[in-house]
Amino acid sequence: MTNSVRIGVAGLGTVGGGVTEILTRNADLLAARAGARLELAAVSARDRTRARPVDLSHVAWHGDALALAADPALDVIVETIGGDDGIARALVEAALKAGKSVVTANKALIAKHGAALAALAEDNGVALRFEAAVAGGIPIIEALRTNFAANRITRAYGILNGTCNYILSQMEETGQGFDAVLAEAQKLGYAEADPTFDVDGIDAGHKLAILAAIAFGAKPDCSTMHVEGIRSLSATELKYADELGCRIKLLAFTSRTEEGIELRVHPAMVPRTNPIARISGALNGITVEGDFVNRCVLEGPGAGAGPTASAVVGDILSIARGDRSPAFGIPAVELNGLPVIPMERHRGAYYLRLPVIDQPGVLADIGGILRDEGVSIESLLQHGRDPGEEVSVVITTHDVEEGRMRRVLARVAQLDTVVAPPVLVRIEQF
Numbered sequence: 001m002t003n004s005v006r007i008g009v010a011g012l013g014t015v016g017g018g019v020t021e022i023l024t025r026n027a028d029l030l031a032a033r034a035g036a037r038l039e040l041a042a043v044s045a046r047d048r049t050r051a052r053p054v055d056l057s058h059v060a061w062h063g064d065a066l067a068l069a070a071d072p073a074l075d076v077i078v079e080t081i082g083g084d085d086g087i088a089r090a091l092v093e094a095a096l097k098a099g100k101s102v103v104t105a106n107k108a109l110i111a112k113h114g115a116a117l118a119a120l121a122e123d124n125g126v127a128l129r130f131e132a133a134v135a136g137g138i139p140i141i142e143a144l145r146t147n148f149a150a151n152r153i154t155r156a157y158g159i160l161n162g163t164c165n166y167i168l169s170q171m172e173e174t175g176q177g178f179d180a181v182l183a184e185a186q187k188l189g190y191a192e193a194d195p196t197f198d199v200d201g202i203d204a205g206h207k208l209a210i211l212a213a214i215a216f217g218a219k220p221d222c223s224t225m226h227v228e229g230i231r232s233l234s235a236t237e238l239k240y241a242d243e244l245g246c247r248i249k250l251l252a253f254t255s256r257t258e259e260g261i262e263l264r265v266h267p268a269m270v271p272r273t274n275p276i277a278r279i280s281g282a283l284n285g286i287t288v289e290g291d292f293v294n295r296c297v298l299e300g301p302g303a304g305a306g307p308t309a310s311a312v313v314g315d316i317l318s319i320a321r322g323d324r325s326p327a328f329g330i331p332a333v334e335l336n337g338l339p340v341i342p343m344e345r346h347r348g349a350y351y352l353r354l355p356v357i358d359q360p361g362v363l364a365d366i367g368g369i370l371r372d373e374g375v376s377i378e379s380l381l382q383h384g385r386d387p388g389e390e391v392s393v394v395i396t397t398h399d400v401e402e403g404r405m406r407r408v409l410a411r412v413a414q415l416d417t418v419v420a421p422p423v424l425v426r427i428e429q430f
C-alpha cells in the first residue's frame, strides 16, 4: 500500500493525545480498513516539552496551530483544542478553505457555528465530521446521518452529560447532597474545576442542538432551547423519585411535532423500567425513535481519551474512504429555522413537593389552587408527622401544560403554610 492520508492534530490533551495513540498503535489495522495509511504527519499544542502519550519526535511540530491549515503536506486536520471561537474556529475555517477535511470533537463550536462550517466544507468539496462531539464513544452522529436516515425521526432523548449522570448516581447511592458529591467528583476527575458547562446543562444543550440538526434538519441553535441544570436538585427529590418508581436524570430531549420541535435539557424523573433510567455513573445513553426502526437505545462512554479518540479516528477513516457527504446529512443551505415550541407549552406530568406545616386546611388550599389552574392530581404522598410540624406534601399530576404548573408553583409558594420554596420536577413517561 503506497497511498497515505496525512493528518495534522491540533491539541494534544485528553482527546488529541488519544488520537495520536490510536493512529500509532493501530496503524496497520487502520491502513487495512481505510485502504490507505493514516499517517500522523504534524501536531500542534501549547507546550512542546509536555509529556505526550506517544513519541512524537518524528512528527512535524507547529508552534502555531493555524499553520497546520496552510501546511501543503496535510490532507486532514483534527481540531481537539476546544472553545466555540478563537483558535479552534479560526483553524477549522482556514483548513476547510484550504481544501482539507476537518474532524473535531468540539461540540461548542459545532453548536454555534456548525451550519456555516458545514457550508464552507461543501463549498470546498471536503468533509466536516464531529462524531466525538456528542456522547463520546457512542456512534450517534453517524447513526443518525446514515444508519437511521431511512426513517422520519420522531424523537431523540437521553443522557448526554456523563458528569451530571455520575453526580446524580452518586447522590442516589450515598444520599449526599449536590455540593459534597460535586467536590468528590472533582477530586476523582469526573468533573472539571469549573463545572458550569456540565452541571448547568450547557454542554448537554450543545450536544442536543447537534442531534436535532441531524434528526430534523434544524439549524443548530441553542438560543431558543430550554436549559436547566442539576445544581438545585436535593437528595430528597432523588428519594421521592425512588418511592415513585423513578430515577432522576439530566435529560436532553428533542422531538418533531406539527407545531415545530421541542428542544429541552432539564432534570426529569424517568420510570425505572425505561432503559435511560438504568444508565448509571459517567455513561451516556440515547434513545432514537423513527417510523420504521421503532425505538433504538445506544449506551456507552460519553467522554475520556479512549472513547472520544475512537470516535475521532472513526471519522478520519471514513474520510480516508472517500466520504464527503454533508456534515448534518443534508446540504447546509437546507438546514432550517424550525420553530421551537416554548417550554410553557410543553405538556407532561409533574412532581410537586411542598414543604408545609401540617395543619387542617393545608391540603384544601393546595387542592383549590390546582383546581383553579385545571391541574388534576395523579397521586398524593405525605409521610406521617405530628400536627404542627413541617412535612413534605408530594403531588404528582396527570399531563398538563407547563404554563399552568408554573402558575400553580407561584401561587402555592405564597401560602402561609408553605414554609420553604416548593420544588417542581418534570416526569417523563415516554
Ligand SMILES: NC(=O)c1ccc[n+]([C@@H]2O[C@H](COP(=O)([O-])OP(=O)(O)OC[C@H]3O[C@@H](n4cnc5c(N)ncnc54)[C@H](OP(=O)(O)O)[C@@H]3O)[C@@H](O)[C@H]2O)c1
Residues within 6 Å of the ligand: 010, 011, 012, 013, 014, 015, 016, 044, 045, 046, 047, 048, 050, 064, 065, 080, 081, 082, 083, 087, 105, 106, 107, 108, 132, 133, 136, 302, 303, 304, 305, 308
Ligand atoms: N475530554 C473529553 O472527554 C471530551 C469528550 C468529548 C469532546 N471533547 C472536546 O474535545 C476538545 C478537547 O478537549 P480535551 O478534553 O482534550 O482538552 P484538553 O485536555 O484541555 O486539551 C486541550 C489541548 O489543546 C492544546 N491547546 C490549547 N490552546 C492551544 C493553542 N492556542 N494552540 C494549540 N494547542 C492548544 C493544549 O495544549 P497543551 O497540552 O500544550 O496545554 C492541549 O493539548 C474540546 O472541544 C472538548 O469539548 C472532550
